[in-house]
Amino acid sequence: MAELPDKARVVIIGGGVVGCSVAYHLTKLGWTDVVLLERKQLTSGTTWHAAGLIAQLRATANMTKLARYSQELYGDLEAETGVATGFKRVGSITVALTGDRMEELSRSAAMARAFGVEIEEITTDEVKRRYEHLNTDGVVGGVYLPKDGQGDPANIALALAKGARQRGALIRERVKVTGIARQGRRVTGVDWVSDDGRAQGYIACDMIVNCAGMWGHEVGRMAGVNVPLQACEHFYIVSEPIEGLSQLPVLRVPDECAYYKEDAGKMMLGAFEPVAKPWGMNGIPDTFEFDQLPEDFDHFEPILEMAVNRMPMLGRAGIHTFFNGPESFTPDDAYHLGLAPEMDNVWVAAGFNSVGIQSAGGAGMALAQWMEDGEKPFDLGDVDIARMQPFQGNKRYLAERATETLGLLYADHYPYRQKATARGVRRTPFHQHLLDRGAVMGEIAGWERANWFARDGQEREYHYAWGRQNFFDNVAEELAAVRSNIGMYDMSSFGKLRVEGPDAEAFLNHVCGADMSVPVGKIVYTQFLNPRGGIEADVTVTRLSETAWLVVTPAATRLADETWLRRHLGDYRAVITDVTAGEGVLAVMGPNARKLMQAVSPNDFSNDANPFGTAQEIELGLGLARVHRVSYVGELGWEIYVSADMAAHAFETIWEAGQDLGLKLCGMHMMDCARIEKAFRHFGHDITCEDHVLEAGLGFAVKTAKPEFIGRDAVLRKKEEGLQRRLLQFRLTDPEPLLYHNEPIIRDGEIVGYLSSGAYGHHLGAAIGLGYVPCRGESAADVLGSTYEIDVAGTRVRAEASLKPMYDPKSERVRM
Missing domain, CATH: 3.50.50.60 (FAD/NAD(P)-binding domain)
Structure with a gap:
């Protein structure tokens, strides 16, 4: 060697x-x-x-x-x-056997147009014309991508x-x-x-x-x-040579978990079966090299039976190879x-x-x-x-989750679809209280979170669809409570990072765009910027004492945000501690939130004592808590932070007092609908590391008067050069269609971008989306003076556009 x-x-x-x-x-x-x-x-x-x-x-x-x-x-x-x-552009066809799958393909086709990918929606007859060997019984349509390939x-x-x-x-x-x-x-x-x-x-x-x-x-x-x-077994068969078989597009029939590829006159059939077989849980043999795993015909047989019906020539051709080999899958x-x-x-x-x-x-x-x-x-x-969260390296977790994730590649990719396996790992202190009152749980970063609340007698599970799902009206009622009275939801899963030490203020001023030199009790909304002015994190920072601060992050990005802080700590004398699990958090939001707070605490919740953007320590029931007067739903309200040991008592105290006021429990879907009505940005969708903070409309959260912080020069440059694009809010003029994300934005007849996020605005009466629109050399009036449409699964729907939030544009309600 x-x-x-x-x-x-x-x-x-x-x-x-x-x-x-x-x-x-x-x-x-x-x-x-x-x-x-x-x-x-x-x-x-x-x-x-x-x-x-x-x-x-x-x-x-x-x-x-x-x-x-x-x-x-x-x-x-x-x-x-x-x-x-061996690379060849043979094209690909994906066919749908159900209306739901066709809706998914139509939405994918619209997304492709926004991304500049050549795609064509085709009828069943056109599928047959391009793929004569296919039995098109039950095929309702498909999509064709001419530039897809194989190699x-x-x-x-x-x-x-x-x-x-x-x-x-x-x-x-x-x-x-x-x-x-x-x-x-x-x-x-x-x-x-x-x-x-x-x-x-x-x-x-x-x-x-x-x-x-x-x-x-x-x-x-x-x-x-x-x-x-986690490695999983992955199966395919290769037929004997088929006379006359020539080059064909790659074919996917996801409703039958199958894909087909012609190769050198033979046909390959591969599968992504709904329940997969994890492999190598006790380690992969040291001798493994070009190895195959044992055949499992019983496992593959249901796929093969459907395939022989769908591709009749497979039933006439012999099987040359039955292959089983491992591939790795993530959670x-x-x-x-x-x-x-x-x-x-x-x-x-x-x-x-x-x-x-x-x-x-x-x-x-x-x-x-x-x-x-x-x-x-x-x-x-x-x-x-x-x-990825640390617990996701757990071997049992990986084996359980992998049985599902392989099959999800070809499952219907419904909006709001939740993973079914390896659930219940992380639970907030209020988990059982919420379940007892009708919570239907979702999962993010391992946290079980109440996404919506079922009524008495209503089935407590998702019925997935591309249209209005079974929780649609529940979320409307939850949002109505928050907009007109009072609602409460669990925010315990949000990350909580304590930053403390003699240099904590200077350090946070270095990594945050906003000014952290504020009085104790002040809450600051800010971003971590990169040197290009892009947004690495979207957080609130609360000054707890002269030397201690609490950074609150989205649940999914807690580890990434903590890592960003640690990598920029340098010689600053400060300590960063993850305290997420130490406190439960309940958000009490709505016009009557103050009445409820006054019913459970002797403290003063007036605007004079506790204005918007401030925190205070309070007595709550028989215990103690800290309340932050902020809102992600655009209403008067408080986030109540209570140590995990007192969390159950806090919930019971608030819930009991809220019965006379009509308090309603709410979930994460409501919060998403409320925030998009208020045009609040969602990190990872509307704002990312490549979205400039000024173009995202968040310049108010950046204080360039500070002498030095990461991204300051890029912000100043952008102010000089002018914006290249702006983040707009859109409301469909037709109340029926639904928006999720990636739908094309059409300005004066031309595709100019796509929605970064979408949800239904139950209060505003139609689907709402956010998305960036190019605006080089244009004024705000120029941008808003155009006609806008959103492409929803191939149908263009008129949309109103706004730079200001369509709901409460002056933010008067949070300051009531």
């Missing part, structure tokens, strides 16, 4: 298509001191048996951007490296590896990483041993990239980071990319959920650019490893 160096800038662990792509793109950026170590042979884990389907359209604009990049890259690789990738997975990886080698990367096969040395929050090197055991050594390095695929969880633990993924069906939150030089690209080939090119490009610049090249929140 050729000698390995004793030092490298980066060591990439894993030689599948993703690891090869990361090496390729780092060398393309000029990195030469790159070492890739593969335990066996390149592609020998999952890549070699992948189906090689290469689609363009993904669930978000940036994921689509990455998939399209992969296609373009693979088309050019052969000319660059001389290795044939040879192993050769794509080998071409990427060759390209990396040509630019100086060192790629070594049959070298296993056996240990990772760490010092504080940094790795310092890796121990390795050759496959035959005759050589071993150590490579000091500046950073590592975990591209270990289904071994990623194990490698992550060696590096001190959490990489939640939310999105891959892991980025800088691991636990360490400052451990990068991850793993867990690709059966879309590794189509994702690898773009993922490698994005990660390499992130490593080069030290910041994300664009919003990667969907796949950022920092979204």
Whole structure:
């Protein structure tokens, strides 16, 4: 074996298509001191048996951007490296067997138009014309993407590896990483041993990239980071050669959990069955290399029976190969990319959920650019490893969740769909109180949260649909209570980070756009900005004392926001502590909120004593609490923070006192409807790291008079240059259609963008959306002077547009 160096800038662990792509793109950026170590042979884990389907359209604009990049890259690789990738633009067809699936495809087609992806909605007859072998009984329609493709997975990886080698990367096969040395929050090197055991050594390095695929969880633990993924068995069959079979588009029949691919005159049938089979829970054999798993015909038979009916030639052709091989899946069906939150030089690209080939090119490009610049090249929140919670590395959790996530790839992607497996891990102090009163729970970041409340006798579960779901009227009633009387909901899942120390104020002024030099008890709404003026976090910060502050974050981004703070702490004398689980939080909101607060506490809740944007310590029932006068629903109200030990008492006290006032329990769906009526931004949708704080309409929360903070220069530049786009609020003029997100925005007849979020505005009487519109050189009046429509599943619906909130534009209600 050729000698390995004793030092490298980066060591990439894993030689599948993703690891090869990361090496390729780092060398393309000029990195030469790159070492890739593969335990066996390149592609020998999952890549070699992948189906090689290469689609363009993904669930978000940036994921689509990455998939399209992969296609373009693979088309050019052969000319660059001389290795044939087998990439062909054969097109793809997805067919619907139900009206709900067709609605999903129509909404996907509209989204594709907004993302600039060529797509065509086709009738059943057109499906048959493009795919003559298909039995179209029950097919109600479909979509056709002419530029989708397929390729040879192993050769794509080998071409990427060759390209990396040509630019100086060192790629070594049959070298296993056996240990990772760490010092504080940094790795310092890796121990390795050759496959035959005759050589071993150590490579000091500046950073590592975990591209270990289904071994990623194990490698992550060696590096001190959490990489939640689980291998599952994945099945497909390949037929004997079929006479006369020529090139065909890739075909997906998600209602039958199946996909079809013609390859060299044979037909491949693959499956994403609803209940999957996790594999390797006790570890993957050390000898695993180009291995297959035992056949399980009984498990595959229901898919095959439907397939023989749908594709009759499969019933006449013999089976050449019945293949079962492992692929890795994550708890939310999105891959892991980025800088691991636990360490400052451990990068991850793993867990690709059966879309590794189509994702690898773009993922490698994005990660390499992130490593080069030290910041994300664009919003990667969907796949950022920092979204994963520590408990999600639990092996039992992963095995249970993986039985569901594989099948979800082809399940109906209904709005508000909740995961069914591995539930109940994190519960707020009010969990049972809410269940006893009709709560229907959803889950985010492991937290069980009341999404809506069922009436007496109403079924306490979701009935999913693309139209009005069974909770639609419940949410309308909850919102009406908040708008006209009083409602209460549980906010305990929101992250709570305590920042304290002699330099806490200076530190928070450095990372926050707003001015943190405020009196004790003051609550400040602010953002963490990056150097481009993009929004990394959207938080409130409450000054608890001269040296202590509480940063409140969205539940899903608590870990990411804490990590951002830790990475910018530097020499500031401050301590950051996650206290999320220490306090329960109840939000009491509505015009009569003050009456309820006065009924449960002797403290003064007047505007003079407790104005909007301030907090105070209070007596509550027989106990103590702290109340924050803020609102995410646009009404008078208080968020009540109470220590976990007194939480049950606090709930019972407020609930009992609220009975005479008509207090109504509310859920997260109501909160979303209320916030979008008020045009409050939702982090991860309306505001992300690539959305400039001024273009997001949040300039009021940035104080450039402060001498120094991250993003200040970018804010000042944008003020000079002018806005390139603006975030508008839209209300459909037709009360019937529903908006979710990604629906195209049409301005004066032309698509100019898409909705970043959408929900039904029960008080405003129609669906509401937020979305960015280009405005270079235009005044606000110019932007609002246009005619706007929103494309809802192919139908253009007129919409009113506004820069100010359509509900209570002067924010008078929160200050009542």
